[in-house]
Amino acid sequence: MRTCSTPAAQEDHREPIIALNYMAIALSVVLGMVLGFVWFSVLFDKAWARHMGMEDVPQPDGAAMGKSMVIFFVSNVLIVYVLAHTLGVWRASAWGLSPDLSPVALALYTAGFTWLGFFLPLQMNRVAWEMKKWGLVAINAGFDLTRLLVFSFVLAHWV
Template sequence: MPNINFIGVILAGVLGMFVGFLWYGPLFGKRWITLMGFSKEDIEEAKKKGMILNYGLGLLGQLATACALSLIVASSFQYFGGFSYSLIFWIWLGIMVPIQMGGVLWEGRSWGLFALNSTYYLVQLLVMGFVLSYLG
């Protein structure tokens, strides 16, 4: 089993979280709020409740993703002699996209929300893969 560089995992997890802040904040936050059907009151209520637990759990999820991706990146170096971003694309297309499609097919989510979220996961995985390929 390949070794995990925990500094790389932590950095990749934090950067994954940062991508999410940008994606669902200044870049596409208004679009996401509309696609989710949230009102301004919903957003204000969430702010009043505090989001620290959500952010903490989100960071744990990012770290878990970074840890798993670190093993994949390390294995790709071990078995293929290098890392290819096409590997990230296939992980995204074969795992993340079908999972996100479930929200459209079974939960009544819109295709617009699917596109926004799925594209975020591709960017997130690419950023993490970049970090881990250099620090892994």
């Protein structure tokens, strides 16, 4: 941690100025909902259910599915909102510096490091402590990475 011991050093100390684009955040949340449907209902529905031990579990009724969708929606809002701040911190211009990374590089850094440092380790802990299989980790961690990439590309390109 850098401390500012002189008035001149204190003047040089900057905090990032992060501008959020709420339309990009809203679009990202919607895309996250669509991606979740495709990922878990079309691409990996049987494999995910098998790894969860839910092959013979009947489909949830409307009320249970509605509750799950609301929770998933709120989780997407939280992820996108915090990710937008994280992406903003990666911008050199937020610190009064230049040049900024390209939108592609910015999206890759933001999604990649967020996934590697936060999402992947949490999924790996499911193997360590919940006795889940690596196949489930692959499905869920793949979804997390894909979702973070989608969110980051939207946020980085729509400033």
